[in-house]
Amino acid sequence: MHLPVSVCKALISATEFEDWKVILRERVNEHDALHYYLAQIACEVRRSYIKRPNRVKLKQFLLTFKVPKVERKLSGKQRIARSKAAWGSILGVKELKKGKG
Numbered sequence: 001m002h003l004p005v006s007v008c009k010a011l012i013s014a015t016e017f018e019d020w021k022v023i024l025r026e027r028v029n030e031h032d033a034l035h036y037y038l039a040q041i042a043c044e045v046r047r048s049y050i051k052r053p054n055r056v057k058l059k060q061f062l063l064t065f066k067v068p069k070v071e072r073k074l075s076g077k078q079r080i081a082r083s084k085a086a087w088g089s090i091l092g093v094k095e096l097k098k099g100k101g
Contacts, residue, residue: 014086015079025067035062 003011012020039061046061047053088094 014083018079018082028067029064031062 036058039058042061043056043058047056050056
């Protein structure tokens with residue numbers, strides 16, 4: 001987002017931050033023109049010094065990342081639990097066990 005962390009914290013809620021994490025995880029394997037251009041260069045370099053250059057495909061040079069699937073929509077209870085965990089870790093508060101008041 002090209003913002004300092006302090007500005008980003010002031011502008012974005014914890015819920016919105018979680019939503020952005022999901023969106024960015026989904027976009028990690030999208031390729032733009034620069035990715036294809038660099039992959040073509042690497043592909044041609046590789047083809048220049050092997051016996052069977054026709055076996056080398058452009059797709060082999062596009063980076064892909066394994067990203068764990070994350071539920072897009074969280075229930076209200078899940079959002080509250082994540083929010084509590086996030087704020088607890090920020091403030092250094094340990095989670096209270098059930099039954100202890």
